[in-house]
Amino acid sequence: MNNNHETDMKKNRMYRFSALIASAIILTAFAGFGASGANGNYRIAGDELLMNATPSAQSNSVETGLQAKTFYAALVDNKNTKWFLTELGIISFANDKWTLHNGNSKIGSANLKDFAYRNNQGAPEFWVVSPNGATVSTLPFDEKTEATTYQAGDGSILSNNVVKVTFGNGPLRWFGTDMGIAAFSDNKWLTLAYDDSYPSAMFQEYPITSIATNPAGDSLYVATDGAGVARVYRNDVDGISGASVYAQWGPIIIPSDKVYSIYIAPDGTKWFGTDQGVASHKGNNTLDNWVVYTTAEGLVNNFVQAIAADKKGNLWFGTKGGGISVFDGSKWTSYTTADGLNSNNILCLTVDNDGVVWIGTDDGVTAFNGGNFISYK
Numbered sequence: 001m002n003n004n005h006e007t008d009m010k011k012n013r014m015y016r017f018s019a020l021i022a023s024a025i026i027l028t029a030f031a032g033f034g035a036s037g038a039n040g041n042y043r044i045a046g047d048e049l050l051m052n053a054t055p056s057a058q059s060n061s062v063e064t065g066l067q068a069k070t071f072y073a074a075l076v077d078n079k080n081t082k083w084f085l086t087e088l089g090i091i092s093f094a095n096d097k098w099t100l101h102n103g104n105s106k107i108g109s110a111n112l113k114d115f116a117y118r119n120n121q122g123a124p125e126f127w128v129v130s131p132n133g134a135t136v137s138t139l140p141f142d143e144k145t146e147a148t149t150y151q152a153g154d155g156s157i158l159s160n161n162v163v164k165v166t167f168g169n170g171p172l173r174w175f176g177t178d179m180g181i182a183a184f185s186d187n188k189w190l191t192l193a194y195d196d197s198y199p200s201a202m203f204q205e206y207p208i209t210s211i212a213t214n215p216a217g218d219s220l221y222v223a224t225d226g227a228g229v230a231r232v233y234r235n236d237v238d239g240i241s242g243a244s245v246y247a248q249w250g251p252i253i254i255p256s257d258k259v260y261s262i263y264i265a266p267d268g269t270k271w272f273g274t275d276q277g278v279a280s281h282k283g284n285n286t287l288d289n290w291v292v293y294t295t296a297e298g299l300v301n302n303f304v305q306a307i308a309a310d311k312k313g314n315l316w317f318g319t320k321g322g323g324i325s326v327f328d329g330s331k332w333t334s335y336t337t338a339d340g341l342n343s344n345n346i347l348c349l350t351v352d353n354d355g356v357v358w359i360g361t362d363d364g365v366t367a368f369n370g371g372n373f374i375s376y377k
Contacts, residue, residue: 071360103143129162169217197242223259273304298332318346340373
């Protein structure tokens with residue numbers, strides 16, 4: 001190598017290193033004014049400026065640092081922390097940090113089916129259900145947080161295999177099991193009086209897939225995999241009675257008896273996602289005021305397995321394999337992986353306190369904020 005060429009290489013390396021030092025100084029200066037590079041973490045190694053794994057604002061993909069892939073249930077607490085059920089257990093996202101909570105044996109982490117949260121004054125209430133019963137604790141929790149589990153062996157709930165949970169009015173809690181519906185209120189389990197309408201064998205043959213309460217919280221809509229939508233309500237003698245079923249008979253035009261998601265709007269309008277499209281029902285007359293929406297009307301896919309409403313009142317429909325369709329009451333807009341979704345198989349939807357829509361899939365989570373998608377894997 002001649003001396004001139006060697007001198008030029010040294011100069012180039014010196015110029016490159018100087019530029020990197022200058023970049024670091026500029027980033028540090030900006031940080032003093034509230035800006036930062038990649039979450040404020042950067043360093044120089046050799047003659048390279050290295051950032052941490054968190055991307056810049058231009059990127060739409062963020063690594064969670066966890067191995068969880070399937071996010072199948074989601075909720076938001078009063079502090080705007082996002083909580084997810086995954087194949088690894090319960091995961092939270094707060095302050096740009098993802099955390100796996102699998103150290104509390106009382107709450108568990110394997111095969112969790114559903115969860116629910118309410119910010120009761122002085123005592124936030126957090127329920128998790130699984131094939132081992134229904135467990136109540138609090139949020140946030142750690143490995144030492146106390147929890148109480150209710151099981152069929154205690155004579156308190158129909159079956160250990162609890163698949164769904166939601167809150168009713170006041171102290172009322174609703175549970176879907178593989179044997180039917182149970183309800184808990186004022187520290188006691190309500191008497192079941194709906195067997196004539198909905199025998200336990202029906203729920204064994206047509207499993208519960210989703211539950212939701214009416215705005216008053218005293219009635220429960222129960223989606224099943226093949227028997228339509230069962231309806232139960234709390235009666236005047238601390239029991240649960242049955243009402244007529246929503247199914248494919250008579251003038252009811254629900255598109256399928258395989259129902260996988262329910263959303264009930266504040267005005268009482270009921271939305272049911274099936275494997276053949278979406279049905280909406282208004283009012284209290286069982287037979288009237290039904291409307292069906294399918295791909296012919298604008299849905300991206302007819303198999304709807306998650307429904308939520310954003311802060312503007314737009315309805316979000318998550319489908320199995322087709323992505324998402326958003327309905328503003330007159331116009332449909334659809335999104336797929338081509339637009340930024342992690343996957344077109346949408347397993348759950350929730351909206352946080354800032355209006356961000358969180359989309360759980362079989363390949364991580366996507367957040368929709370201000371027209372932009374952010375992918376978390």
